[in-house]
Amino acid sequence: AQTVTQSQPEMSVQEAETVTLSCTYDTSENNYYLFWYKQPPSRQMILVIRQEAYKQQNATENRFSVNFQKAAKSFSLKISDSQLGDTAMYFCAFIPLAGAQKLVFGQGTRLTINP
Amino acid sequence: DSGVTQTPKHLITATGQRVTLRCSPRSGDLSVYWYQQSLDQGLQFLIQYYNGEERAKGNILERFSAQQFPDLHSELNLSSLELGDSALYFCASSVGGTSLNEQFFGPGTRLTVL
Numbered sequence: 001a002q003t004v005t006q007s008q009p010e011m012s013v014q015e016a017e018t019v020t021l022s023c024t025y026d027t028s029e030n031n032y033y034l035f036w037y038k039q040p041p042s043r044q045m046i047l048v049i050r051q052e053a054y055k056q057q058n059a060t061e062n063r064f065s066v067n068f069q070k071a072a073k074s075f076s077l078k079i080s081d082s083q084l085g086d087t088a089m090y091f092c093a094f095i096p097l098a099g100a101q102k103l104v105f106g107q108g109t110r111l112t113i114n115p
Numbered sequence: 116d117s118g119v120t121q122t123p124k125h126l127i128t129a130t131g132q133r134v135t136l137r138c139s140p141r142s143g144d145l146s147v148y149w150y151q152q153s154l155d156q157g158l159q160f161l162i163q164y165y166n167g168e169e170r171a172k173g174n175i176l177e178r179f180s181a182q183q184f185p186d187l188h189s190e191l192n193l194s195s196l197e198l199g200d201s202a203l204y205f206c207a208s209s210v211g212g213t214s215l216n217e218q219f220f221g222p223g224t225r226l227t228v229l
Contacts, residue, residue, distance in 0.1 A: 043203060043222065043223055044220065044223075045220035047217065050217070095214045096214060097213075097214050097215075098214075100171040100172075101170065101212060101213060102160035102163065103148075103158075103218065107157050
């Protein structure tokens with residue numbers, strides 16, 4: 001069974017700072033996708049960034065980037081120049097390329113950006 | 116706005132009752148997924164349908180059932196409700212039924228069981 005672990009229940013930084021959220025996962029699969037989802041107070045689940053396990057290059061989306069370490073089964077999210085609108089719960093998620101098409105989520109990290 | 120709609124937005128009911136949550140996928144999407152977000156269990160996958168057929172099942176209770184209709188909308192039926200069923204229920208949809216396809220989430224239905 002796949003599991004996703006986010007070891008930081010809460011984090012808080014000042015606006016414009018850089019923050020890194022941690023995520024580790026456990027799987028015996030070789031091909032899979034990893035995601036970071038953002039859930040603001042509105043509760044909408046918003047996809048932030050996606051990484052294919054077969055790609056060595058780390059994914060980036062504007063101010064968001066990941067550090068994907070496949071051997072270590074680590075997938076951290078870096079937010080640069082943080083903004084007040086980044087305040088949200090962030091969930092790391094995993095889905096195997098084959099088998100059941102279900103997203104497996106971590107417990108989430110509550111990120112607060114302070115003015 | 117993801118294009119996935121869910122109704123109702125909020126639902127308050129009593130223990131022992133039965134409710135139906137409805138999801139309309141994005142136009143053109145064939146696959147629908149249901150997830151439950153609760154304080155105790157976090158975000159958990161319940162069930163997936165693809166073009167009317169059940170494709171995958173997660174930790175869905177026997178008191179819960181779902182279906183996808185010919186027009187591709189889906190309903191999640193929750194019966195004999197318990198306090199612990201209080202949660203945010205998300206529907207997501209994707210074009211296909213594989214991991215290659217991004218899942219787009221609806222706004223959720225918040226269920227409160229009193």
